[in-house]
Amino acid sequence: MKNKKRPLRWVRLDNAAKIYPAAIKRNWSNVFRQSMTLCEEVDAEILKSALDITVKRFPTIAARLRRGVFWYYLEQVEKAPRIRDEKSYPICFMSKDEMRKCAFRVIVYKERIAVEFFHSLTDGTGAMIFLKTLVAEYLEQKYNIEIPCENGILDRREKPKPEEIEDSFLKYAGKVAASRKDTNAWAMSGSIQTDGFLNLTCFTMPVKDALDLAHKYNVTLTVFISAVMMKALINLQNEKNPDITKHKRVKILIPVNLRSLFESKTLRNFAMFTVPEIDPRMGEFDFSEICKIIHHKMGLEVTPKNMASVIATNVNDEKNLLLRIVPLPIKNIVMKAVFNSVGEKKSCLSLSNLGAVKLPEIMMEYVKRIDFILGVQAAAPYNCGVISFKDTLYVNFIRNIKEPDLERHFFAVLREMGARVTVESNRNERC
DSSP states (O other): OOOOOOOOOEEEOOTTTTHHHHHOBTTBOOEEEEEEEESSOOOHHHHHHHHHHHGGGOTTTSEEEEEOSSSEEEEEOSSOOOOEEOOSSSSOOOOHHHHHHOSEEEEEETTEEEEEEETTTOOHHHHHHHHHHHHHHHHHHHHOOOOOSOTTOOOTTSOOOHHHHSOHHHHHOOSSOOOOOOOOOOOOOOOBOTTOOOEEEEEEEEHHHHHHHHHHTTOOHHHHHHHHHHHHHHHHHHHHOOOGGGOOOEEEEEEEEGGGTSOOOOSSOOEEEEOOEEOGGGOOOOHHHHHHHHHHHHHHHSSHHHHHHHHHHHHHHHHOHHHHHSOHHHHHHHHHHHIIIIITTTOSEEEEEEEEEOOOHHHHTTEEEEEEEOOOOSSSSEEEEEEEETTEEEEEEEESBSOOHHHHHHHHHHHHTTOOOEEEESSOOOO
16 A cells, blocks of 8 residues: 655745735746855756755745635645756746746756745745755765754754744734834836846955944944945935935835844744935935944834834734635735835835854855845845855845946945955946
8 A cells, every 4th residue: 555645734924925926026026046156066966866855844945835715825845846057147037837836946057056035935044044954965965074953054854843934923923013104215217127137246345344344333234234335325316316405215125134033943034124214305424424324223123122013013914804804816906006005115225134154164165155136126126135154245236227326336435435345247347
């Protein structure tokens, strides 16, 4: 008698993930990429074997998007997806048809292993744990070494733990909901790439140099890079429109990893955000002022009590009885309308810093680089992912317009400070 197949695990989308399927457009899906570049060319066959083992440990990440009567949900994939070759640019559009089969991709190019995730699966922290674990399994098989399960690497022999699968938004929602009132931000524009090409520009600099500059202004590295971005946006708006009385607010959406505030080990989405802003009509802001504004905004908002209140606002909507019984097609129409009218108009772009990536000592000698790339926004041309590994800081700009104007101003702000910055691009451009 044949053994019966174990039923595939499925979970409801977490609170943050529910909006993403509804927000998908014909040429846009909320996908991001993380990658590790190794010291030797990747053996695709060994990587396939490593992926086959790793996916079993991550049932909510190695998953596909399924459609229910009232909500979308995630279902564990039966087997690992095929490993793909790299395209001419990262983060190609992921259709709903592709998501129904598997909502993540594994891509190989020479020494690089990249994984692209639809955002309903996980956030940057969960994705990095998946990538670390996959690469650790690959290295163990290829080089016959043993890598300890530390620094975010999970034991592939273990079963998934309940705390890794929980929706931590529901667990940590506060009793008082925060207000959603907000102002719109300046909208950048440019010549859209008609072929769908995404321009990737990476700024690299020594971590020590960046930290020295941050400490000069008594702020964290995240605040410093955000301030450089804010200054670049202000300068770009000045260039586009010299009449300061007609300027719009410059705002940056900075994701916050809530695991640093609450006791959560979830591998699903568990991040909120803070949105520092400057109104250029008030006058000229020097760099020190910009640092202080971002520092105090984050200090005020990135607290357990405030974030619990923000979480409650979203969770209360999910618990609304009328919304729960409305069929999914109607929900999609409503959520899509809300996303299009509000979702990305409240900031110029996202700047997400995953921080310094740590690996077990034995693994460090095999990995020479780690990158984090966000997809562009649905209605705005830019986004920015930041990560540091070993002695290098990587700032990855992605855009769907031809003109590298923001990158040019970002580079100019750093060079004015004397920073040693190197620029790489998937097109031959100069900042």
